[in-house]
Amino acid sequence: MAGLRANWFYLIVLAGLLMLPLFAESDAVAAVMPRGLTGSALLHVFVLIFFFAYMSQAWNIIGGFAGQLSIGHAAFFGIGAYVSTICYIHFGLTPWLGMIVAAAVTGLIGAGLGLVSFHYGLKGPFFALVTVAFAEITRLVLLHWEFVGAANGILLPFSPDPTFWEFQFTTKEPYYYIALAMMLGSIALVGWIARSRFGYYLHAIRQDEDAAEAVGVPTKRCKIQAIALSAALAGLGGTFYAQYTQYIVPDDMVVGRVSVEILLGAVIGGAGTVMGPIVGAFILIPVGEATRVIFEGGGTGTSLSALIASDMGFADKFLAYLDYLAAGGGGGLAIILYGFLLMAVVLGMPGGVLPWLAGLRARAARRTRARS
Amino acid sequence: MSDVYLQALISGLMIGGVYALVAVGLTLIFGVMDIINFAHGEFLMFGMYGAFFASVLFGIDPYLSAVLALPLFFAIGWTVQGVLIRPVVGKSHAIQILLTLGLSLLMQALAQFLFSADFQSLKLDYGSATFDLGGARVSYTRLAAFLIAMGLCAALWVFLQRTDTGRALRACAEEHEGALAVGIDLRRMYKIAFGLGIACVAIAGIAMTPFFYVAPVVGPKFTLVAFVIVVLGGLGNIPGAVAGALIVGVVESVGALVMPSPSLKDLGVYLLFILVLLFRPQGLFGAKGS
Numbered sequence: 001m002a003g004l005r006a007n008w009f010y011l012i013v014l015a016g017l018l019m020l021p022l023f024a025e026s027d028a029v030a031a032v033m034p035r036g037l038t039g040s041a042l043l044h045v046f047v048l049i050f051f052f053a054y055m056s057q058a059w060n061i062i063g064g065f066a067g068q069l070s071i072g073h074a075a076f077f078g079i080g081a082y083v084s085t086i087c088y089i090h091f092g093l094t095p096w097l098g099m100i101v102a103a104a105v106t107g108l109i110g111a112g113l114g115l116v117s118f119h120y121g122l123k124g125p126f127f128a129l130v131t132v133a134f135a136e137i138t139r140l141v142l143l144h145w146e147f148v149g150a151a152n153g154i155l156l157p158f159s160p161d162p163t164f165w166e167f168q169f170t171t172k173e174p175y176y177y178i179a180l181a182m183m184l185g186s187i188a189l190v191g192w193i194a195r196s197r198f199g200y201y202l203h204a205i206r207q208d209e210d211a212a213e214a215v216g217v218p219t220k221r222c223k224i225q226a227i228a229l230s231a232a233l234a235g236l237g238g239t240f241y242a243q244y245t246q247y248i249v250p251d252d253m254v255v256g257r258v259s260v261e262i263l264l265g266a267v268i269g270g271a272g273t274v275m276g277p278i279v280g281a282f283i284l285i286p287v288g289e290a291t292r293v294i295f296e297g298g299g300t301g302t303s304l305s306a307l308i309a310s311d312m313g314f315a316d317k318f319l320a321y322l323d324y325l326a327a328g329g330g331g332g333l334a335i336i337l338y339g340f341l342l343m344a345v346v347l348g349m350p351g352g353v354l355p356w357l358a359g360l361r362a363r364a365a366r367r368t369r370a371r372s
Numbered sequence: 373m374s375d376v377y378l379q380a381l382i383s384g385l386m387i388g389g390v391y392a393l394v395a396v397g398l399t400l401i402f403g404v405m406d407i408i409n410f411a412h413g414e415f416l417m418f419g420m421y422g423a424f425f426a427s428v429l430f431g432i433d434p435y436l437s438a439v440l441a442l443p444l445f446f447a448i449g450w451t452v453q454g455v456l457i458r459p460v461v462g463k464s465h466a467i468q469i470l471l472t473l474g475l476s477l478l479m480q481a482l483a484q485f486l487f488s489a490d491f492q493s494l495k496l497d498y499g500s501a502t503f504d505l506g507g508a509r510v511s512y513t514r515l516a517a518f519l520i521a522m523g524l525c526a527a528l529w530v531f532l533q534r535t536d537t538g539r540a541l542r543a544c545a546e547e548h549e550g551a552l553a554v555g556i557d558l559r560r561m562y563k564i565a566f567g568l569g570i571a572c573v574a575i576a577g578i579a580m581t582p583f584f585y586v587a588p589v590v591g592p593k594f595t596l597v598a599f600v601i602v603v604l605g606g607l608g609n610i611p612g613a614v615a616g617a618l619i620v621g622v623v624e625s626v627g628a629l630v631m632p633s634p635s636l637k638d639l640g641v642y643l644l645f646i647l648v649l650l651f652r653p654q655g656l657f658g659a660k661g662s
Contacts, residue, residue, distance in 0.1 A: 330488030332481035339478025
């Protein structure tokens with residue numbers, strides 16, 4: 001019963017999402033959304049949601065289903081963006097095919113990382129640390145490789161009248177539908193995995209790897225397959241990001257903050273569940289964007305360094321500093337909220353929001369049964 | 373040995389000493405509580421900001437701040453342990469890592485909000501003074517940081533070996549249930565361990581402020597380097613961590629010489645890390661329980 005109701009809920013949401021761009025400019029949307037969040041600004045927020053849901057779903061395969069915590073997925077994301085962009089700039093390969101090359105390259109790198117890590121039996125925190133070190137190495141290499149623009153990154157060639165093959169669009173709608181399709185595709189893929197033998201193997205590994213090994217689950221092979229698939233999907237996401245923002249740079253993409261943001265959606269929604277990353281992204285991105293709109297709109301224009309150096313009295317300095325904070329300080333409020341949410345979920349509902357809701361529902365059902 | 377290499381060796385040992393204090397804090401927390409603290413570098417960052425603002429606003433010398441920071445950051449660590457970390461002690465490593473990752477994210481963003489993303493650095497009268505040591509230039513502030521860090525590592529070692537509390541902490545690190553059985557208050561020991569670990573890393577940060585920039589993003593590098601050192605020296609092994617730190621410091625500064633670009637110096641450190649994890653996970657000098 002509950003499953004059926006959930007399916008109807010998801011179908012209605014999907015229908016709404018499919019039609020949203022048609023009504024993005026309408027008065028009805030303007031009436032519901034805060035502060036003129038209509039048209040392309042609204043679609044942008046949804047592109048972010050879909051994209052984060054997709055990336056988090058990619059992470060979910062190795063981090064959630066296989067239970068191997070990766071804190072370095074920003075590396076696959078970044079490499080994917082660079083591969084398709086370089087294919088496009090240097091070999092004229094359309095990003096639509098570049099995307100596939102990117103996925104192949106990041107998938108192979110992921111498999112290599114998995115092969116080395118799992119062959120030597122790295123588990124738990126040690127695997128997590130290797131992924132962190134791998135991402136740092138990737139960032140350093142990109143940062144110093146002149147061929148890929150080093151620290152300046154790459155500004156994608158802008159075409160004023162882009163064709164479909166250039167994977168560039170002058171409006172937000174195509175990006176919206178591409179991101180939506182990527183998210184839906186990732187749900188379908190992970191949904192299929194969850195019900196396949198491979199998925200059950202991963203589940204067994206997550207629960208108790210030694211027991212899984214003892215009953216004949218090829219644990220090493222499964223983990224390598226999981227990280228390769230996860231990395232390939234993350235690389236694909238990198239291409240989309242490059243085409244959407246038209247600018248890629250190592251210090252924005254391959255950093256720890258991004259790796260954490262990628263896993264955040266899945267962990268908050270429910271790691272190892274099919275809809276967890278999606279629910280997580282639909283919670284996180286609106287919360288983050290709302291925080292940005294509300295608190296980081298203005299800014300006093302004074303910099304903190306100027307404030308420290310000024311010859312005001314201490315009390316005046318302090319008041320000026322409070323003004324500075326009230327205007328949003330140095331920014332970062334959305335991330336503060338993300339960090340807080342991550343800790344709150346880990347402490348309060350360790351499985352994530354979806355498993356927590358399922359637990360609530362099960363308890364309510366037991367209570368009704370007990371009463372009748 | 374040519375002068376550049378002597379210079380690199382000395383600079384490497386100096387910064388390695390500071391790394392030792394960072395890593396000793398991490399390995400103490402790991403040894404006693406079996407907790408992996410991904411927010412370790414963020415406490416270093418807050419220590420640096422504390423010293424920076426104390427200096428520019430009130431004219432307090434960073435070396436005085438380092439003394440004041442000991443009780444302050446011990447109390448902060450004690451509180452963080454009691455409120456945030458205690459619920460996940462004994463839970464899966466994934467839960468612990470995610471919690472401390474959340475804390476690290478929050479502290480970084482909080483620093484950005486409060487202090488802005490700008491890089492700040494302290495300008496002190498004595499900040500750039502150096503002396504000559506057999507052809508290499510050694511800066512007084514770096515030597516001071518090295519001596520402070522080494523002194524504190526030694527003090528911590530003596531504390532752990534010679535005092536009752538220190539012995540109780542080591543008992544917790546050896547065997548939780550055994551420690552409980554002989555009447556050691558585990559919860560209190562955890563708070564002490566976390567408090568000491570945080571005080572160590574914060575003081576390491578403060579000792580660096582005379583010659584190192586401070587920014588909200590300064591932490592993760594130190595967290596990762598501390599992990600490298602702790603794995604290198606053997607988890608929970610304090611003398612191992614000191615030795616590992618000096619090795620990492622030298623690898624880094626020699627790396628800056630041999631790599632095509634000085635900012636690639638960390639590459640050698642991370643490669644060393646992965647190799648050690650793969651081939652000698654118990655560390656170069658043996659680990660807790662091995």
